[in-house]
Amino acid sequence: MNDDDITALKAHFEAARSHAARPSEALLARVLADAMQIQEEQAETPAPQGRAPAHEAGFWRQVFQGLGGWPALTGLATATVVGIWIGASPPSGLEGYLAEGEAAFVVDLDPWDAFDLASVIEGAM
């Protein structure tokens, strides 16, 4: 763009800024009427409440929330299934820990850590 282009554009922009459309009385009245109507509707509608406090929730919901919700429950379920599987069909590496005729089960104390093995001699329970 040359200087003439820039000068002309500036003049156009200046003219447009000083000739901005002005709202008619009718438009302002319509906008204000909308505002009043929305205000009335919002006054009639009670403000949305936040999440229900824990004491109002049901017992199982409290247990669920206490455990940490779905993410925690998913980890817990996975660890339980793995524990049952290892108990039912122990890997060969575990056989040395178990004497013949002993019942064995795995206690999963922390799903993010290694499994702790408990060996209970039958009859000691």
Next chain:
Amino acid sequence: MPLDAMKDISDDALLVLFANGDRAAARALTLRLTPRVLAHAQRLLGNAAEAEDVAQEAMLRLWKVAPDWRQGDAKVTTWLYRVVANLCTDRLRKARPLPLDAAPEPLDTAQGADAALQGAARVDALQKALVRLPRRQRQAVVLRHLEDLGNPEIAGIMEISVEAVESLLTRGRRALAAELAGRRAELGFADEHE
């Protein structure tokens, strides 16, 4: 509360008052924001009747969002410029392009036109050139040169980088200059150099 007492209250504080049922806040916001919203819509659309509809719809959306408005999150005007642009885009997508002979005739300023008439003719010529620009270039040019906003605010409204805004502005200005170059004598620019 009288309107005069509200002139120093920010837009978002007025919106909170509106949400609390303050009717004076509704009037103050209507008078303060409707002119800006209407002018912006008309510049993007080039059509007065459609611009009025867009302005009313944008303000209606503002009233509805008021109870959820969080002070300090965004400027009310930034939010409104974005809503107006979206509403205009929807209308422009649905609209059939006007045949050239349906566009208003340019004002005749060739013989003895006074300054006011010449100004109106320049506005008319600019508006016609603006509606020929690609939508994003038009929006950037209007926000920068007609709404007088800074590039960072424009970037926020258009949800693009400041560099992208600068690129749109450069291309938009170049296209406008090319579009208007042929009408300089008709619009009185030849006289200004003499």
